[in-house]
Amino acid sequence: MMQDDFDRIMQTIGAQAKVASRQLRTATTAVKNNALHDAADGFIRDMDAILVANAKDVQAAKDRQLAPALQDRLALNPERITAMADGLRQVATLPDPVGAIDHMQYRPSGIQVGHMRVPLGVIGIIYESRPNVTADAAALCLKSGNAAVLRGGSESIHSNRAIATIFQQALAQANLPAESVQLLQQTDRALVGAMLRCADYIDVIVPRGGKSLIERVSADSCIPVIKHLDGICHVYIDADADVHKAVAIAVNAKTHRYGVCNAMETLLIHQHIAATVLPEIARIMQEKGVELRGCERACAVIPGMISATEEDWGTEYLAPVLSIRVVDDLDAALAHIERWSSAHTESIVTEHYSNGQRFLREVDSSSVMWNASTRFADGFEYGLGAEIGISTDRLHVRGPVGLEGLTTQKWIVMGNGEIRE
Numbered sequence: 001m002m003q004d005d006f007d008r009i010m011q012t013i014g015a016q017a018k019v020a021s022r023q024l025r026t027a028t029t030a031v032k033n034n035a036l037h038d039a040a041d042g043f044i045r046d047m048d049a050i051l052v053a054n055a056k057d058v059q060a061a062k063d064r065q066l067a068p069a070l071q072d073r074l075a076l077n078p079e080r081i082t083a084m085a086d087g088l089r090q091v092a093t094l095p096d097p098v099g100a101i102d103h104m105q106y107r108p109s110g111i112q113v114g115h116m117r118v119p120l121g122v123i124g125i126i127y128e129s130r131p132n133v134t135a136d137a138a139a140l141c142l143k144s145g146n147a148a149v150l151r152g153g154s155e156s157i158h159s160n161r162a163i164a165t166i167f168q169q170a171l172a173q174a175n176l177p178a179e180s181v182q183l184l185q186q187t188d189r190a191l192v193g194a195m196l197r198c199a200d201y202i203d204v205i206v207p208r209g210g211k212s213l214i215e216r217v218s219a220d221s222c223i224p225v226i227k228h229l230d231g232i233c234h235v236y237i238d239a240d241a242d243v244h245k246a247v248a249i250a251v252n253a254k255t256h257r258y259g260v261c262n263a264m265e266t267l268l269i270h271q272h273i274a275a276t277v278l279p280e281i282a283r284i285m286q287e288k289g290v291e292l293r294g295c296e297r298a299c300a301v302i303p304g305m306i307s308a309t310e311e312d313w314g315t316e317y318l319a320p321v322l323s324i325r326v327v328d329d330l331d332a333a334l335a336h337i338e339r340w341s342s343a344h345t346e347s348i349v350t351e352h353y354s355n356g357q358r359f360l361r362e363v364d365s366s367s368v369m370w371n372a373s374t375r376f377a378d379g380f381e382y383g384l385g386a387e388i389g390i391s392t393d394r395l396h397v398r399g400p401v402g403l404e405g406l407t408t409q410k411w412i413v414m415g416n417g418e419i420r421e
Contacts, residue, residue: 001186006194009186013149014201016179017122021147024180025119029096031174032143036092039170040085043135046166047081053162054131061155069259073129074156084135084163087386091139094385097404098145101412112414117407119145121203124195125388126151126217128209131159137206138167138181140388144406147180149202151195153209154187161185196221206389206401211316226401228366228392230316230342231261233374236333236359237277238350239270245371246277246349247284252373253347255288259318261390262345262367262377266313266323268333274301274326290320297326313340330355334362341365343392345377366392366399 024032043050054076061071097117104114123146125137134150141148152160164183171180184191196205199222206226207217214227235253237246253264269278274297282292282302293308294301305324312323313336327333337346347369348359356370367377377400379387384402391397397405 001188001190003190003194006186006188006191007197009184009191010194010198011201013182013184014122014198017147017149017182018201020177020179021119021121021145023177024142024145024147025098027145027176029098031176032096032145033092035142035170035174035176036088036139038173039135039139039167040088040092042166042170043081043085043088043163046162047078050076050081050159050162050166051078053158056158057131057156064155066155070129070155074131074159076131076159080132084132087132087136088139090385091143091403094143094403096143097407104414109420110416110418114412115409116412117404118410119407122147122149122201123406124149124151124198124202124205124223126192126195126205126207126209126213128153128213129156131156131163133208134160134163134183135167136386137208137388138164140386140403140406142171142176142180144403146406147182149182149184149195151184151192157187192216193220196223199223208389224395226389226391226393226397226405228261228342228344228390231263231318231344232265232314232316232340232342233262233345233347233377234266234268234333234337234341235264235347235349235374236268236327236330236337237270237273238330238333238348238352238355239272240352240355241270241273241277241349242351242371243273243277243280246273247280249347249349249371249373250281251284251288253375254285254290254322255320256373256375258320260375261316262374263318264322264347264374265315265317266325266336266340268336269298269324269326270330270333271297271326271328274298278302278324278326285322288320290322292322292324294324295326298324301326316342330358334359337363337365344390345369345374347372347374366390 100117127133168178205223207214278301292305293312294305299305308323343365345367346363346365379400379402387400
């Protein structure tokens with residue numbers, strides 16, 4: 001197929017999605033929830049069909065000798081499919097943001113002015129590996145009143161087709177257009193480029209995957225992108241930290257899961273507490289198989305530690321590797337974070353109220369924490385129920401992106417015959 005063919009495919013799909021989005025904009029909460037429950041029931045009812053489709057993807061991944069971690073992310077089983085169905089039912093229980101009105105106030109002229117929350121329109125989602133993203137993304141877009149155009153990875157195409165088919169059947173049962181959720185059937189990477197140029201119909205792009213995917217989408221998209229690139233997250237242990245809290249938070253932030261964007265990659269420690277807290281942290285980390293790379297002062301506290309390089313401070317390891325720097329004070333910690341952070345998540349451990357407040361105010365990241373693990377930077381943990389991704393941009397949403405993040409606001413004005421003098 002030629003590039004023009006892919007562009008025509010995307011124009012057709014985009015136009016259908018735009019028409020569907022207009023109907024979704026006025027769909028009631030009850031109708032959307034019914035579709036979500038029907039889709040969840042369909043996942044359980046047609047579980048065998050999903051597993052047969054997934055087995056094709058898993059076998060192809062084995063034949064291609066894909067990494068074991070990728071094969072694990074790709075594989076479905078009854079427990080994972082049940083969890084997918086439970087996720088849809090959970091989204092159905094969340095408050096519907098569409099149509100919510102706030103900040104209404106009377107103006108001297110007599111009019112009332114405020115905001116109404118409305119869908120973004122058509123959301124394009126480009127993702128890799130995990131078939132459950134097909135269900136999660138479709139559910140979040142539907143509940144927030146948006147049409148979804150989904151482009152999953154070629155490695156999960158059979159699974160994604162099975163899941164999307166069940167979702168579209170549920171939409172039909174709820175008298176909603178099947179085009180509300182469309183999965184791109186072609187796996188050619190040229191179709192991604194066509195999708196990123198489809199600005200007439202797609203309002204927002206959300207990439208979910210590795211750094212190379214997000215870099216490509218960010219560089220090539222003609223459409224606004226909701227994304228984060230790196231997760232270089234920091235924990236700073238202040239001089240006035242509670243040692244027990246400091247150890248627990250640092251260990252959890254690094255070792256709870258390694259290959260996630262909210263894992264700590266750099267530990268900063270105040271020079272006055274380093275000799276007290278660092279040996280215990282290092283002991284536990286080394287027991288868990290974490291490779292430690294430290295600055296000169298950190299290596300003096302823990303002999304034998306690998307010396308950190310300049311490159312380490314700017315690396316998202318996504319692995320059992322941790323860089324450690326001993327800093328002079330809070331100012332030095334803030335300067336390090338300002339220089340090296342990817343603006344994802346940072347945390348301070350301290351019992352000093354003013355230092356904690358200052359950290360919250362001055363650190364310019366999408367999530368800033370005080371006496372808590374960076375692993376809490378997650379839509380479910382924030383009470384969003386689910387998330388479509390995390391944004392480190394400032395417009396239009398920042399941090400975990402849930403239902404409200406998939407909407408925007410419009411001004412509404414209510415009057416009683418007022419005219420402007």
